[in-house]
Amino acid sequence: EMRVEGVLTAVEKQVWRRGVDGRGLERAKAQMPVSSVGEDRAILLGFTMMAFSVLMFFVVGISMVKPYVNSKWEEEAGCVLVQADILKEWVDCRGVSTVPCLRVMVNLTGSQQKALLHYDEESVHLTPECFYIPKCQMDRKELEDEVLKVKNNISAHLGGSLPCLADPTRHPGDVILNRKYTLRSALFALLWPSLMLGGGALLVGLVKLTQCLAHLCSEVCTEALESGGTSRYTHSKLYRLLKSGPHSPSQDSVN
Structure with a gap:
């Protein structure tokens, strides 16, 4: 019985070391995020x-x-359409060609001051004198017809009032209809x-x-x-070892 207990202790230690040295390394590798x-x-x-x-x-x-x-186009004002005409001198269009310029004059209802009407704040910087310019084209006849059509529509409303926006500090002589930004x-x-x-x-x-x-x-x-897994694995190995080994307690008692 002392020999069996010694064999069991040695086998348990050996199995435990194998589990720690062999499978422990594999488990440590498995824990590393891949x-x-x-x-x-x-x-x-x-x-x-x-x-x-x-x-x-x-x-x-x-x-x-x-x-x-x-x-800074934030000050609301009332504008009265006074004049709409096409300038004789055509303006440059992106360095590609020249196009006709439609200029629209309005009166501010509060101060009775004349100002140039623009569609938005971007047109104030691009075309300072124009309310409308057509797209860049090479056919002069089409350009003239398009600008004349817009002029006639505005001329039909001369004397009428419409809301507009002003920037008296930086652009005292200009007003716009809509804000783009x-x-x-x-x-x-x-x-x-x-x-x-x-x-x-x-x-x-x-x-x-x-x-x-x-x-x-x-x-x-x-x-x-x-x-839990190591203990179950150790007990199963020990059971198989004792069952198949040449020295068992029954044999020792018989001898």
């Missing part, structure tokens, strides 16, 4: 989306947000890069969360195997 190809591509896509969103913020900030911040347009332009930035950050966060959950699951499974 990123799959799909996860790497998802993370790369997320960072790419965030990079493009930053670039879009830069472009939108220059083209929409900055003009809105610098625009508004708070709504600026926010709408910022919506798309914001969605792309949020989508990229969400994608990267979900992938990282999945990897953390997989790592935690691997640790829990490993702890469960070390607590």
